[in-house]
Amino acid sequence: MQFIDLQSQYKCLKDKIDARIHTVLDHGKYIMGPEVTELEEELANYLGVKHAITCANGTDALQLALMAMGIGSGDAVIIPPFTFFATAESVSIVGAEPVFSDIAPKTYNLCPIELEKTIVKYMAHGRKTLKAVMAVDLFGLPANYPEIIALCHKYKLLLIEDGAQGFGGSINGRKACTFGDISTTSFFPAKPLGSYGDGGAIFTDNDEYADILKSLRIHGKGGHKYDNVRIGMNSRLDTIQAAILLEKLAVFDNEILARNMIASKYTNAFETKLTSPVVLDKFKSAWAQYSISSENIDRNHIMEKLKEKGIPSNVYYPQGLHLSGAMKNLNYQKGDFPVTENTTQSIFSLPMHPYLKEVDQNVIIDNMLEIIK
Ligand SMILES: *Cc1c(COP(=O)(O)O)cnc(C)c1O
Numbered sequence: 001m002q003f004i005d006l007q008s009q010y011k012c013l014k015d016k017i018d019a020r021i022h023t024v025l026d027h028g029k030y031i032m033g034p035e036v037t038e039l040e041e042e043l044a045n046y047l048g049v050k051h052a053i054t055c056a057n058g059t060d061a062l063q064l065a066l067m068a069m070g071i072g073s074g075d076a077v078i079i080p081p082f083t084f085f086a087t088a089e090s091v092s093i094v095g096a097e098p099v100f101s102d103i104a105p106k107t108y109n110l111c112p113i114e115l116e117k118t119i120v121k122y123m124a125h126g127r128k129t130l131k132a133v134m135a136v137d138l139f140g141l142p143a144n145y146p147e148i149i150a151l152c153h154k155y156k157l158l159l160i161e162d163g164a165q166g167f168g169g170s171i172n173g174r175k176a177c178t179f180g181d182i183s184t185t186s187f188f189p190a191k192p193l194g195s196y197g198d199g200g201a202i203f204t205d206n207d208e209y210a211d212i213l214k215s216l217r218i219h220g221k222g223g224h225k226y227d228n229v230r231i232g233m234n235s236r237l238d239t240i241q242a243a244i245l246l247e248k249l250a251v252f253d254n255e256i257l258a259r260n261m262i263a264s265k266y267t268n269a270f271e272t273k274l275t276s277p278v279v280l281d282k283f284k285s286a287w288a289q290y291s292i293s294s295e296n297i298d299r300n301h302i303m304e305k306l307k308e309k310g311i312p313s314n315v316y317y318p319q320g321l322h323l324s325g326a327m328k329n330l331n332y333q334k335g336d337f338p339v340t341e342n343t344t345q346s347i348f349s350l351p352m353h354p355y356l357k358e359v360d361q362n363v364i365i366d367n368m369l370e371i372i373k
Contacts, residue, residue: 001351001360003312004190008355009255013247020243033239039246043201046249047175049183051210053202054237055217058164058186061200062090062134064235065160065182068212069132071096076128077160078118080110081320081332082340083136087162088321090134097128098330100322102337106278108138108291108347111339112147119155132158137166137176139316139349140192140259140286141279145171145179160184164200168192168256168286176286177203182213187237187245192259192286193252195241255354259287262356266290269365273372275346289316290352297372299348305371311364314349 010017024033036054043052055061071077073095079087081100091098101118104111115133122130133152135143143161152159161180163169169176177183180203185191187199202213212230215221220232263285267276275293279285294302303313320340322332334341350364 001311001363002353003314003351004353005355006189006194006353009248009353012355013251016247016250017244020247021240024240024243030239031236033242035239035242035246036237039237039242039249040201042246042249043203046252047178047203049178049203050205050207051203051213053204053210053213053217054242055200055202056235056237057198058162058184058188058191058200059086059090060217060233060235061164061184061186061202062086062160062162063093064213064216064233065180065184065202066090066094066096066132067216067232068182068209069158069160071131071158074128075131076122076126077131078115078122078133078157079321080136080138080340081322081337082108082317082343083138083162083321084164084317085321085324085326086164087134087136088324088327092326096131097126098321098327099126099130100320100332100337102339103138103343104144105339105343106275107141107144107280108277108343109141109143110135110148112144112151115148116151119151119157123155130155130157132160134160134162135180136162137164137169137286139277139291140165140169140288141277142166142169142171142176142179142283142285144280149179164188164191165288166286168252168259170284172282180204181206182209187241192256192288193245193248195244195248197238197241199237199241199245201237256286258354258356259352260284262352262354262361263287263290265361266292266350266365269369270372273369287352289349291316291347291349293343293346294348294372295346299346302368302371303348306364306367309363309367311367312351315347316349317344319344
């Protein structure tokens with residue numbers, strides 16, 4: 001059994017993906033070829049957003065978003081401490097200060113009440129100018145955007161949506177990766193919409209940001225290729241990756257349905273015994289991960305027992321980013337973010353992918369129930 005089974009998906013889509021790859025090999029436009037433009041149009045249509053701009057990976061997407069907003073060394077950006085390192089890293093790379101704000105239990109996303117406290121406190125005592133909130137759609141669940149957007153308006157902050165795990169989710173029918181002034185995603189193979197290598201995309205309705213982003217991803221190009229008008233990056237999506245993603249996007253909605261059915265079955269089985277992930281009313285998760293917390297039974301014991309039965313599990317994430325070595329200079333302490341710190345001690349993730357067979361899920365559930373009984 002695999003934690004995320006990419007081969008089963010490839011088997012289903014093999015003929016179409018192989019044909020798409022061969023088309024690229026035949027036309028030879030490996031960088032910024034026609035499939036890149038086609039994918040950007042399809043992504044924009046899918047989300048209902050004006051501009052979709054692909055790039056080399058989800059980390060660059062965040063960095064490019066910050067650069068397009070002009071966020072740099074005098075600025076600060078609020079982020080959750082419970083996320084993948086790239087969220088914090090992108091803020092530090094542009095020279096800005098990551099300011100952490102604790103998550104809510106069970107949704108694992110930024111807690112709006114804590115967020116307002118963090119904003120008020122930083123505006124009064126912070127070292128730099130607070131410019132933006134970078135919210136994360138952790139494990140596929142969109143952050144609480146109705147409340148976060150209201151706070152951003154109230155305090156005149158920009159909003160970046162780190163939708164690396166969120167693509168495919170929605171709130172009240174509005175799709176994830178459309179909530180930020182700029183939103184981003186990642187096409188890393190294990191993400192809900194993953195390719196066969198690195199890739200990422202940036203989404204916005206703002207024409208000015210879109211123009212800057214298209215320049216930034218190609219060395220700050222101006223009117224022509226060798227007229228560089230700003231310092232940018234080399235961050236483009238390979239044409240072959242775009243070709244693969246076009247075929248995966250075509251079946252993506254069915255995959256999200258399958259993920260949601262698998263998640264419901266897990267939750268029905270475990271919700272009275274463990275802390276199951278909560279999806280708020282009107283929210284839909286893309287279920288990048290199915291993560292569950294065990295308050296009473298040591299998770300290492302559960303994971304060991306699962307492993308003995310050939311069932312893989314993983315811990316996302318074992319440490320709050322405020323306690324990571326790279327963030328030491330920010331002087332955060334143990335105890336600063338209790339919800340994050342408790343979660344990092346008790347959470348673990350079960351196999352989740354759209355091709356998980358019913359028999360295999362039954363084996364996982366039966367073994368889990370036996371271990372925790
Ligand atoms: C994966 C991930 C990223 C970075 O994406 P890459 O494509 O791996 O660079 C950023 N933020 C979050 C929350 C992620 O899960």
